[in-house]
Amino acid sequence: MDPSQVKIPPMKDLTVDNITENVIRINSLCEDERMKYVLERLVSHLHDFARETRLSSKEWMAGLLFLTEVGKICSDVRQEFILLSDILGLSILVDSIDHPKPPNSTEGTVLGPFHTHDAAEMPHGEHMSHDPKGEPLLVVCTLKDTAGRPIPNVKIDIWETDSSGRYDVQYAEREGPDGRCIMRSDGDGVFWFRGITPVPYPIPHDGPVGKLLKLLRRHPFRPSHMHFMFQKEGFDHLITALYLRNDPYETSDAVFGVKDSLVVDIGRAGSEYAKKYNVPEDQALLTYDFVLVSEQETSELRERNSKLALDKLGRKVKIVNGLPVPDLD
Amino acid sequence: MDPSQVKIPPMKDLTVDNITENVIRINSLCEDERMKYVLERLVSHLHDFARETRLSSKEWMAGLLFLTEVGKICSDVRQEFILLSDILGLSILVDSIDHPKPPNSTEGTVLGPFHTHDAAEMPHGEHMSHDPKGEPLLVVCTLKDTAGRPIPNVKIDIWETDSSGRYDVQYAEREGPDGRCIMRSDGDGVFWFRGITPVPYPIPHDGPVGKLLKLLRRHPFRPSHMHFMFQKEGFDHLITALYLRNDPYETSDAVFGVKDSLVVDIGRAGSEYAKKYNVPEDQALLTYDFVLVSEQETSELRERNSKLALDKLGRKVKIVNGLPVPDLD
Numbered sequence: 013m014d015p016s017q018v019k020i021p022p023m024k025d026l027t028v029d030n031i032t033e034n035v036i037r038i039n040s041l042c043e044d045e046r047m048k049y050v051l052e053r054l055v056s057h058l059h060d061f062a063r064e065t066r067l068s069s070k071e072w073m074a075g076l077l078f079l080t081e082v083g084k085i086c087s088d089v090r091q092e093f094i095l096l097s098d099i100l101g102l103s104i105l106v107d108s109i110d111h112p113k114p115p116n117s118t119e120g121t122v123l124g125p126f127h128t129h130d131a132a133e134m135p136h137g138e139h140m141s142h143d144p145k146g147e148p149l150l151v152v153c154t155l156k157d158t159a160g161r162p163i164p165n166v167k168i169d170i171w172e173t174d175s176s177g178r179y180d181v182q183y184a185e186r187e188g189p190d191g192r193c194i195m196r197s198d199g200d201g202v203f204w205f206r207g208i209t210p211v212p213y214p215i216p217h218d219g220p221v222g223k224l225l226k227l228l229r230r231h232p233f234r235p236s237h238m239h240f241m242f243q244k245e246g247f248d249h250l251i252t253a254l255y256l257r258n259d260p261y262e263t264s265d266a267v268f269g270v271k272d273s274l275v276v277d278i279g280r281a282g283s284e285y286a287k288k289y290n291v292p293e294d295q296a297l298l299t300y301d302f303v304l305v306s307e308q309e310t311s312e313l314r315e316r317n318s319k320l321a322l323d324k325l326g327r328k329v330k331i332v333n334g335l336p337v338p339d340l341d
Numbered sequence: 342m343d344p345s346q347v348k349i350p351p352m353k354d355l356t357v358d359n360i361t362e363n364v365i366r367i368n369s370l371c372e373d374e375r376m377k378y379v380l381e382r383l384v385s386h387l388h389d390f391a392r393e394t395r396l397s398s399k400e401w402m403a404g405l406l407f408l409t410e411v412g413k414i415c416s417d418v419r420q421e422f423i424l425l426s427d428i429l430g431l432s433i434l435v436d437s438i439d440h441p442k443p444p445n446s447t448e449g450t451v452l453g454p455f456h457t458h459d460a461a462e463m464p465h466g467e468h469m470s471h472d473p474k475g476e477p478l479l480v481v482c483t484l485k486d487t488a489g490r491p492i493p494n495v496k497i498d499i500w501e502t503d504s505s506g507r508y509d510v511q512y513a514e515r516e517g518p519d520g521r522c523i524m525r526s527d528g529d530g531v532f533w534f535r536g537i538t539p540v541p542y543p544i545p546h547d548g549p550v551g552k553l554l555k556l557l558r559r560h561p562f563r564p565s566h567m568h569f570m571f572q573k574e575g576f577d578h579l580i581t582a583l584y585l586r587n588d589p590y591e592t593s594d595a596v597f598g599v600k601d602s603l604v605v606d607i608g609r610a611g612s613e614y615a616k617k618y619n620v621p622e623d624q625a626l627l628t629y630d631f632v633l634v635s636e637q638e639t640s641e642l643r644e645r646n647s648k649l650a651l652d653k654l655g656r657k658v659k660i661v662n663g664l665p666v667p668d669l670d
Contacts, residue, residue, distance in 0.1 A: 060386060068664060263351035
């Protein structure tokens with residue numbers, strides 16, 4: 013590189029007190045306004061964290077080696093950085109910020125690290141879990157918009173563990189997807205399928221995130237749940253899950269995902285459902301009515317929340333590509 | 342795990358506004374007070390970062406994938422997380438916090454990712470670089486305490502690149518250490534050796550950190566410098582470097598390491614040095630007088646700075662194992 017091309021403002025003798033403004037000044041050569049703002053906040057918080065903790069060189073090195081380990085254990089079927097984000101509450105926070113919900117719509121929750129892109133599309137009524145040890149569960153749901161109208165043809169991803177609390181991808185000898193499927197809602201906004209009753213399970217805790225949980229004296233368990241993801245043009249992407257009431261970990265989820273509106277009771281099919289869906293009367297039954305929010309409503313709500321939050325910081329906001337940056341004009 | 346052993350305060354329905362206090366409450370089960378405090382500040386800043394940027398799910402995922410890449414490229418001879426910390430100004434900040442310097446002592450600077458533990462101990466006068474293309478450089482230094490007394494028998498690590506700007510570990514076919522050595526100061530606090538005149542070089546920029554610098558329109562160069570590390574019981578561990586005056590990157594170091602007190606002129610040996618050290622009179626010469634600070638003086642200064650910083654935060658400090666934690670009594 014030709015040194016005459018260096019456009020960085022001259023700097024030397026950086027101290028505990030002036031390093032932050034100088035790093036921000038250099039990064040402000042960035043031409044992407046959103047990235048510039050994200051980096052400004054990142055550097056400010058990173059430096060304040062070090063200043064407020066008086067971080068020692070030894071702790072700094074321990075932190076870097078921890079992050080290195082987190083990266084090293086990641087593979088095609090394991091994402092330890094998502095886990096780390098989950099157990100620090102960052103995942104649920106980002107979901108809440110990016111997918112704000114008006115009252116009476118279905119709340120979102122953590123994606124987790126086990127969604128895959130290879131699930132098969134299945135017709136209604138299909139078995140999406142083939143674990144013979146699982147308790148058979150009939151699941152019947154509806155999908156509506158906030159005005160109560162059924163939404164047809166929504167792409168729905170559903171995934172759950174087997175009866176031992178493991179996802180298919182956690183088996184080295186996995187031959188193909190199981191305990192996961194893709195469905196589409198019908199003209200009445202209905203979809204239904206056969207799965208198994210979810211069980212509680214620990215998040216993978218044989219790696220660095222597990223070690224951290226142990227140091228914090230936290231358990232790695234998630235309460236019994238089934239994941240759902242909904243996509244249709246015009247609607248905000250909904251990532252959510254349903255949790256079973258009275259699970260032993262209902263109020264201590266290792267990744268902070270449980271919301272009261274997503275807690276459900278497992279019932280029994282009874283004669284009407286048994287007949288209609290061709291299952292035994294004592295078959296376990298889960299029903300739920302999901303409500304999706306339009307993209308426009310979400311985007312307006314997101315923008316309103318952004319303005320409020322940045323006002324609090326004393327920074328006027330403008331929206332670039334749907335995301336806030338400070339308005340310097 | 343036995344659910345009856347769960348000691349976590351019950352929580353559900355976590356929102357943008359209450360997630361932080363809940364994560365901190367759970368982490369406060371940790372019995373290590375220092376770790377509890379570091380985690381409290383980490384979670385607060387991580388969450389504030391997301392709230393203030395209104396971080397989107399897409400950006401969150403991009404960030405996690407970036408960190409995964411940083412971890413993946415790390416190896417025995419490459420530490421990309423140190424590089425990331427370096428270019429964000431965190432490394433120099435942590436060094437300044439952990440190794441505060443009283444006036445008239447030698448300032449510290451970034452360690453960088455290229456120190457190794459396999460350098461050979463060499464007697465004074467030895468060639469520590471065997472690059473035939475390097476410009477021979479005679480280096481003669483003294484080592485004193487803040488009262489001006491020579492310090493004998495200090496373990497000194499010295500490392501520099503070859504004439505092409507690469508450290509030995511950056512060569513795949515490396516057979517052993519070169520451009521690095523360990524020396525000990527003599528009874529007069531003197532040490533001297535033969536190296537080569539340092540050249541500017543780019544930090545490794547073919548990985549994720551290089552990509553980030555490019556997005557920020559920053560160059561990856563470091564000005565010409567030679568690394569020094571000093572260790573002796575009773576003295577604060579000093580990691581520093583000497584920088585050549587008028588280097589094209591003197592005021593735009595990619596890792597923010599340059600301090601005026603560490604900038605030196607390269608002279609010529611002249612008749613006196615030539616005779617004493619058996620080198621040609623026109624041989625390039627670098628001299629420097631290092632001043633080490635006692636562990637006690639550093640520790641008192643560190644503690645004073647910690648108290649001031651935490652007072653500003655409105656938190657009374659107590660010192661546990663030499664590091665501050667809030668005093669809740």
